[in-house]
Amino acid sequence: MSGVRDTLQRLRARLGPGPRSFLAWWGQALATWLPARWRVLLGLTGDRLLFQRQDDQIEMTWLEGSQRHMLARLPATVTPDELRAVLGTRLTDLPRWWLVPSGMALRRRLLMPAAAAERLQDVLKFELDRQTPFTANEACFDARVIGVRTDGQLDVELAAVPMAAFAGGLAQLGALADGMAGADVEDADGVPLGVNLLPESARVTAQAPQRGLHRALAAVAVVAIVFAAWAMLDNRRAAADAFAAQVDGRADAARQVAAQRQQLVDLVAGTTVLNQTSARRPTALEVMDDVTRRLPDNTYLEKLAIEGDRLTLIGFSPEASGLVARLQGSSLWRNPALSGALQPDPRTRMDRFTLTAELLGKQDPSAATAGGANAAGRD
Template identity: 50%
Template sequence: MTAAVDNSATPSLRQRLEGAGLRLRPGLGGFWAWWTQALASWLPARMRSLLGLARERMLLQRSGDELRLALVREDGMRTVGSLPWTPGEAAREDDVLASLLPSRLVDMPRWLLLPAGAGLRRRLSLPAAAAERLRDVVAFEIDRQTPFSAADVHYDARVVARRGEQLDADLVVVPRATMDAALASLGNLAGTVAGVDMAGEDGAPLGINLLSDAARRRRADPWRAWNWAFAVVAVVAVALAMWQFLSNRNAVADAFAQQADARARQARGVADEKRQLVDLVEGMAFLQRTRAARPTTVEVLDELGRRLPDSTYLEKLSIEGNQILLIGQSSEASALVGQLEGSTLWRSPALTGALQPDPRTGRDRFTLSAQLAVDEAPSNPGAANARGQR
């Protein structure tokens, strides 16, 4: 039994993809199966076998007084060996294979392989949508395609080819009596059988399971607990990573906010200093303009010294705002107004009150007022500055 596995028993990648495409429509289960198989195909064969992802099984086939063992893998089928199988061996209560095979082979699913002549095969043409529930669909074809009724046989079907909206499927039926006899010949090993397949014309399994859903032995996944543990660890790790990422982002946001506040305070301080500087510059400019627009006290005193006669002396000179007030004595008091007129430093000189003779000095006491000449807006800043520097 060294023949290669039939291509129909091991679907091609295209067939698996097409089958997955049909399974995707009704739900998520088909997509999950296709996705896990696609991921597993990238792993080495030894790693797939270690993780329980490799589609491996042990075939048991009765041939006369021998029980032949064959190992089916994705890359083919190879014979493991054979052992005598007498009624005495079949009657043993212990698992005879457990003491003969390595532990890795003992844990593999065991399948009974029926000879090609144990049942009937019929080729059916069905709609492509029937692939999703192929076993239920072909159950209605047993009465028409075989001389048996559905209650008298064990059956299964497999997809052989797809043609657009149609598919070709093989219906395989085995009489219940033949199936029961084959299982009974295994003795105690019949309870360990996970499925029943039938050999094709080349001796390779067809890739079907003739056991009913109720009779199929579900194999416990030894990695199920570890898978759940790994899944929980992965979820916790992802949650911690997301929490750490969020915490880091919050820390960065807080640091950025503090930096922005510091920059804002610095900007406000710079703005205040700039405003103070602008106010100072504007104030100095205002003072300079004001100073340039009005005569200085030195200029007023110099002008008075040149215009007042020598017989006149001042007792008081005050400049308050734009008002000039002169109090003094002069022998020419009545002529002072005429002498002060025409000056560019003041306007409208006039005597205030009557002249009062002073018998002691022989001069007249006078009080004279004038308006200081102030330019509202100097048209020549250079001249105003020159005036301010005098």
């Protein structure tokens, strides 16, 4: 028993002293504008104590918002009275939950109609035997709504534990098992899912002392703050509304003018680019005519493609290696070259070739002159 007492004394020292009086607590709450501890006492937060069996000890953690704080590892023989004595008023009013290990629970993702949100538990009773190996009378189960899809359906996650395994795991908490307000499931990251597998008949609802008085005082404080803010802002509300209406009227006119101007700029820019592109590039008819005149009669084209400034020729020819020289010197393209190796075709007894060239603009005489000079130099 001395080991239990020593562990609880260390936990008391870690938690620190509680408030000495209600007046001291009330003064601190007013000074710090609704601190976290006041919100806990008023039941406005989801803070709770989580208990989980680890080997021969009970691990106790404090879930504060979304953060878990390790408090202590308690002996398995600890009693509720001993725990209450060491926690004091700082954490003793928090609800106590059993954190079910992740490997014990069976989890399933389901799609439910939006109408099932109000009676999710009743719907799950009929879906449980289809989604799990258990019936509603053989398992402890609950679900959480993860989100709402664009089609209105609910994205739901179901968690279920067989009753026998659930009872055995809860019994490992010893004397603390009878004071649980719920049983949540631990995910892979050690964060509670947000479900409660504990049957409603076994849940213990802990009420903080003087919670009614706390709520009344909090309501008075909130009303006072709201009234002060309303009184301070009321004299500016009419002027702000008039100014907002004036700004909205002018903003609408400015947006219309800006939209019309942008449309005009886009139209002029598009027309200019289209005209420049059309004037700069040779037509497809001109390209095909020049290609036809330059290729020998025993050459057959399988494909002629113009993609941007690139000309591609694919076909068969018995003198494919000499086609590059025949395409040199054109005023419509430059740099003709074979793309890849020649491929003999046993059917036609010709070589299959792929030729590429860079198209020149019709208004690019310097490039055309340079291409012709290069062709002459190579000849």
